[in-house]
Amino acid sequence: MSNAARIRIYLTGVGGQGTLTATTLLARTALDQGLEVTSGEIHGMAQRGGVVESTILLGGWMSPKIGHGEADLILGFEPLETLRGMTHLAAGGSVLSNTEPLPPVGVSTGREAYPDMARIRAKVEGCAAHSWFLPCRTLGLQAGSVQAGNSVLLGAACATGLLPFGPDALEAAIRTHLAPKLMDMNLRAVELGVRAVTSAS
Amino acid sequence: MSESTAPSGVTPGARPVNPLLADEPGARRLLLGNEAIVRGALEAGVNLVACYPGTPSSEVPDTFRRIGGGGRYRLEYSVNEKVAMEVGAGSALAGAMTLVTMKHVGVNVAADPLLTMTYTGLPGGLVLLSADDPGCHASQNEQDNRTYARFAGMPCFEPATAQEAKDMTRDALLLARELEQPVLLRTTTRVNHLRGAVEFGPLGQPAPIVPFERNPRRFVPVPAVARVRHAELVRHLGVAREKAEHSPWNTVRGDGRFGVIASGISRAYLSDALHETGWGGRVKVLDLGMTWPLPEELLTDFLSECDAVLVLEELEPLLENDVRALVQRRGLPVAVSGKGGALTIYGEYSTQSVTQALADLLGETARLPMACDPETALPVRPPNLCPGCSHRALYYAVRKVFGDDAVYSSDIGCYTLGLLPPLRMADFLFCMGSSVSAGSGFATASGKPTLAFIGDSTFFHSGITGLVNAVFNKHDLIVVVLDNGTTAMTGHQPNPGVIQDVLGNACVHLDIEAVVRGCGVADVVKVRPFNVKSTMKALAEMKERSGVRVIIAEEPCVLYARRTLKKPRNQVAYVAEQSPSVADCLEHLACPAFFRDDTGIHVDENLCGGCMVCLQVADTIKARKRSDA
Ligand code: SF4
Ligand code: SF4
Numbered sequence: 001m002s003n004a005a006r007i008r009i010y011l012t013g014v015g016g017q018g019t020l021t022a023t024t025l026l027a028r029t030a031l032d033q034g035l036e037v038t039s040g041e042i043h044g045m046a047q048r049g050g051v052v053e054s055t056i057l058l059g060g061w062m063s064p065k066i067g068h069g070e071a072d073l074i075l076g077f078e079p080l081e082t083l084r085g086m087t088h089l090a091a092g093g094s095v096l097s098n099t100e101p102l103p104p105v106g107v108s109t110g111r112e113a114y115p116d117m118a119r120i121r122a123k124v125e126g127c128a129a130h131s132w133f134l135p136c137r138t139l140g141l142q143a144g145s146v147q148a149g150n151s152v153l154l155g156a157a158c159a160t161g162l163l164p165f166g167p168d169a170l171e172a173a174i175r176t177h178l179a180p181k182l183m184d185m186n187l188r189a190v191e192l193g194v195r196a197v198t199s200a201s
Numbered sequence: 202m203s204e205s206t207a208p209s210g211v212t213p214g215a216r217p218v219n220p221l222l223a224d225e226p227g228a229r230r231l232l233l234g235n236e237a238i239v240r241g242a243l244e245a246g247v248n249l250v251a252c253y254p255g256t257p258s259s260e261v262p263d264t265f266r267r268i269g270g271g272g273r274y275r276l277e278y279s280v281n282e283k284v285a286m287e288v289g290a291g292s293a294l295a296g297a298m299t300l301v302t303m304k305h306v307g308v309n310v311a312a313d314p315l316l317t318m319t320y321t322g323l324p325g326g327l328v329l330l331s332a333d334d335p336g337c338h339a340s341q342n343e344q345d346n347r348t349y350a351r352f353a354g355m356p357c358f359e360p361a362t363a364q365e366a367k368d369m370t371r372d373a374l375l376l377a378r379e380l381e382q383p384v385l386l387r388t389t390t391r392v393n394h395l396r397g398a399v400e401f402g403p404l405g406q407p408a409p410i411v412p413f414e415r416n417p418r419r420f421v422p423v424p425a426v427a428r429v430r431h432a433e434l435v436r437h438l439g440v441a442r443e444k445a446e447h448s449p450w451n452t453v454r455g456d457g458r459f460g461v462i463a464s465g466i467s468r469a470y471l472s473d474a475l476h477e478t479g480w481g482g483r484v485k486v487l488d489l490g491m492t493w494p495l496p497e498e499l500l501t502d503f504l505s506e507c508d509a510v511l512v513l514e515e516l517e518p519l520l521e522n523d524v525r526a527l528v529q530r531r532g533l534p535v536a537v538s539g540k541g542g543a544l545t546i547y548g549e550y551s552t553q554s555v556t557q558a559l560a561d562l563l564g565e566t567a568r569l570p571m572a573c574d575p576e577t578a579l580p581v582r583p584p585n586l587c588p589g590c591s592h593r594a595l596y597y598a599v600r601k602v603f604g605d606d607a608v609y610s611s612d613i614g615c616y617t618l619g620l621l622p623p624l625r626m627a628d629f630l631f632c633m634g635s636s637v638s639a640g641s642g643f644a645t646a647s648g649k650p651t652l653a654f655i656g657d658s659t660f661f662h663s664g665i666t667g668l669v670n671a672v673f674n675k676h677d678l679i680v681v682v683l684d685n686g687t688t689a690m691t692g693h694q695p696n697p698g699v700i701q702d703v704l705g706n707a708c709v710h711l712d713i714e715a716v717v718r719g720c721g722v723a724d725v726v727k728v729r730p731f732n733v734k735s736t737m738k739a740l741a742e743m744k745e746r747s748g749v750r751v752i753i754a755e756e757p758c759v760l761y762a763r764r765t766l767k768k769p770r771n772q773v774a775y776v777a778e779q780s781p782s783v784a785d786c787l788e789h790l791a792c793p794a795f796f797r798d799d800t801g802i803h804v805d806e807n808l809c810g811g812c813m814v815c816l817q818v819a820d821t822i823k824a825r826k827r828s829d830a
Contacts (some may be wrong), residue, residue: 014582025230027396031231038362039304041395042338048295049793050584060476063469064395067551070288084579086571104582108796108805109787112580127573128648 005164006059009157010066012085012104013077022150027148028159029173030058031167040064043194051081058164073162074128074151077104077136083120086127093182095128096157098136098149102128130134132156132197139192144185153185155193221269224404231704232399234392235260237363238330240401242271246408248297248325251277253283253305253662254694256339257393258332262302263694271558273407277693281576281633281662286314286329293323293383293419296411298374302330305346306632310663311351312349319354320430321381321420322437324411326378328370329355330386335515336549338390340614341632343547345516350385350493356441357385357493358450359465362432363397369450370404376444376563378408382437385493388698389515391549410612442494450490451499457483459562460535462500464486464489466522467513472554483563488794492540495523506532515550538562572703584618588794589770589810591756592616592683595730596624597790599652599681602740611665614656615685615758623791626654631740634663641667641676645646645827650679650744657684657713659695667722671749672721680751684713717751731756733817759810768810772824782819786793790818 009026013019020041038061041054055066068087076082076097087199089095099117106112124131133157140149151174158167167190174186220230221240232240240259242250252262266274276631280286289301303311308331315329331349333676336338348619356376358369362608366585370386377384394584418426423441445451461484463471468488475481487503489496504510504527512521521539540546543554543562560567586593597621597632599607611627612635620627631639655664661680671678687696697711717725724746727734736754743750759770774794775784787802792815794808804815806828815822 015584024396030229030397031229037231039397039398040391041394043394044392049582049587052583062472063466064391064397065470065549065554067553067570069572070552080579080582083576087575088575091571103796104580105585105791105793106580108793109791110797113476114580115576122343123573125577 001124007057007163008061008066008070008090009058009073009075010085010088011054011056011075011077012081014081015043015052016160017052017077017102018147018150019052019077020054022107025173025177026154026170027056028177029170030167032058032173032176033169035164036060038062038064043198044186049183051084053085061127067111073157075157077150077153079117079120080114083115083123086123089127092129094130094160094162095124096132096134096153096160098110098153100134100135100137107115130160130162132160132200134196140189143189143192146191148185148189151189152193152196155190156197157193158190159194159197202626204315208807209375218271218760221268222271222404226375226401226403227230228401230401231396231397232363232367232390233260234360234363234366234395236264237367237399238386239264240336240390240399241259242300242374244367244402244404245299245371245374246298247274247293247374247404247782248407248410249275249277249299250291250301251279251288251292253279253282253285253304253307255307255332257334257388257390257558258302258304258330259694259829260393261330278417280697282310283313286318287312289327289329290314290318290323293327294326296325298378298408299323300325300328300330300370303332304340305331305333305344306340306342308349309441310633312353315383317355317422318552319434320422320427322381322433323377323383324381324413326374326381327385328373328377328386329384330388333387333389333456333516335389337373341630343516345519346385346387347492347519348517350387351519353383354438354779355383355385355493356380356438356444356491357387359490359492360392360467361466361490362392363395363399365490367399368402374760376441377814380437380441387465389466417763419427439495442496445491445494445496446499448491448496450488451496451777452488453485453499453503453814454488456483457485457647458506458508459484460487460503460510461485461513461559461562462487462489462510462520462524463513464492465515466557467515467550470550470552473552474559477552478559478567480563480565484559488613489520492520492778493529498526500527501531501533504528504535505606508537509538509562510535511558511633512537513544513550513555513558514539517546518618520753525740549630555578579729583621585621585793586615586618587759587810588792589812590615590810591685591730591758592619593753593790593792594733594756594812594814595681595683595736595754596626597818598730598733598736598740599626600624600789602737603650603696603812604651604742607652608643608647610636610643610651610653612636612653612655612659614659614683616654617654619654623789634667637664637667637678638670638678640678640680641674643669644676644678651677652679652681654681654683657682657686660713661697661711665716668717668720668722677747678749680749681754682717682751684753687758687761713753717753720749722749722751724748725753726751727753728755729756731812731814733814752825759812772811772813773806773813773827774811774813774822775806775825776801776803776821777823778821780819780821781822786815786819786822788829790815
């Protein structure tokens, strides 16, 4: 068992997006790689469209919680939630975020304004050592479904070199843990995520 | 993405046994804390599981249900926690190894039988899982149920990792059987909902049933028996204390004159804080996993070797006060600290709050991480009723008919979310079932028209007693039973009113109307909330009458209809023409499928639940077929 890197990953998104399934997949990938994993989730009444936060801690952490300033990596499955979650980022930490919004009800009804992408980017780039922005919904649809957008983001994260494993480990986990009918689509999604990161750098 | 149930390496399609049921000692799997509890119970040989679902405990019974068990155990969703506790007690009396699960506030409901079954003891062995919720992630309070271990007289285990959740569940059940005494397994949300690697032990066979021997002098606690049994309980706790002294779950590590005594998830924060700060070599740590009865000798030895100790426990300072009492009783020259500063009685602890407390103990300065500034004025994302939820339709009709003249007594379920504007359909709430009885009291004292909203599962849980009381005491109240055919809030567990026979033949459907009439209510009307006009008419007529009146609003939960009953709605709404009525609909119905852009108000087809309520509110909203239907 390797304890080389102690990494804390904070994941945030919106109820119904499937971020918890994505979190579990990434945690299983790490476990399959022989890493020590603790993962957590908080989703009070999230089924009803609230914020869903989850965590993956690699390399021997005992607590599943990530506080302010503690995340080495933030995976934002929704841009507004990426922005809200930025307080969790550690100094020198990195961010990968979806760029396609799911407007909360106050925004759809015109009572509140959704922060524009320029503001979100500026904040993220101001706080993070490295950041990547991807149109996950579009790429997910390209791979086969909106839900596959989550695998796009995971694939991208594995391609950054910030995790102690690469996209091949994620692909292996997809083959092991996902239902056969979902496998190809998610593998395509990972590939799209990987390409988005490698072509950006 | 949905997961296959196939374990690693097994060809899907071969209907493999669920990994939780596999006898593969040494296998390591990533499990949710609640799944680990299931595995631990299976390894101990659990015979019967009784529950009332509630976050964060629900995945325990739901996992037992999902994996089926192949006849290893019986699972029951009881109508409330008291009933679950009593079914469990009867089962353990009859000799079955029994697990009873609920959330923390459920233990209040179950407290009556609980505080006497510790007197009689239960030969088959019973473990009560109390899933507490520091931080109120999904609860109306954050009470500390370690109090019940002391109050009722139960040995208590508090896991902090997935591995411990499995192992302590197993050990708790085995101890309960050995002592013939109920044992408390106390978790907190972080533990129930963490995931970690769990190494499996052998599965073994279900526990043998302990034959029941009639013994009224033990099992019928009339006063003469109860007096004797209380003394027996104290003796049992003495035996349990000895176990705690030598329990592998209570361990000492490290060196130095500074000590830390930690329990529950605080142990995780401590472990990470020591690693981060590098202060691990400067403190001696007593990890308490079996936290009641207190291992007093172990504690005394530990305290005698320290000049100062810090006690880490979330919520009440129970351990701290016990340690202070022990220090005083034994005259130990050690300074004790605990609650205060970053370590609050409310809310959760964290690695940072524990780091701060460690710094205070050691006379160091904590270097807490820098974070970027929080963004202000971001749009919030409150949980909301789903698009197409029948509760929204019903609430809309009630607001139209009663407005602000009436007072709304709410209850626990998805429908509590009706408290948000514009519906504003909750003025007060205490606990499961309180809508009816608190509504009765409020109506009597205020003379105001009062409506009580209660869901079907909550009605069976504890609404019926309040209804009988309202009839008997001639209260003046409208009770609206929101019957959506499932326990939607916690993830669609069955209740006695379920539409679908999820548990197979064992599950019987109870007719709410017959129950209501059986309680003596003559004024009962059934409505379909998706028919706004007729619902409003029924409400308006009821408004004119007095006494106990019941409206049963019947409509399956849309999520449940889609996911479990596989009944998608193929019609969606669209705005045919912008008009004042559309704006009015958005303002007063506020279905989250609506959105506004530069061109006006529209319906997001992907979100629309197809209830067709907006069509009845705005005349320029029309229906069409879903484009992918
Ligand atoms: S889950 Fe069902 S009952 Fe709950 S808000 Fe959604 S539709 Fe309504
Ligand atoms: S848009 Fe209209 S039909 Fe669709 S869910 Fe909302 S209220 Fe019901």
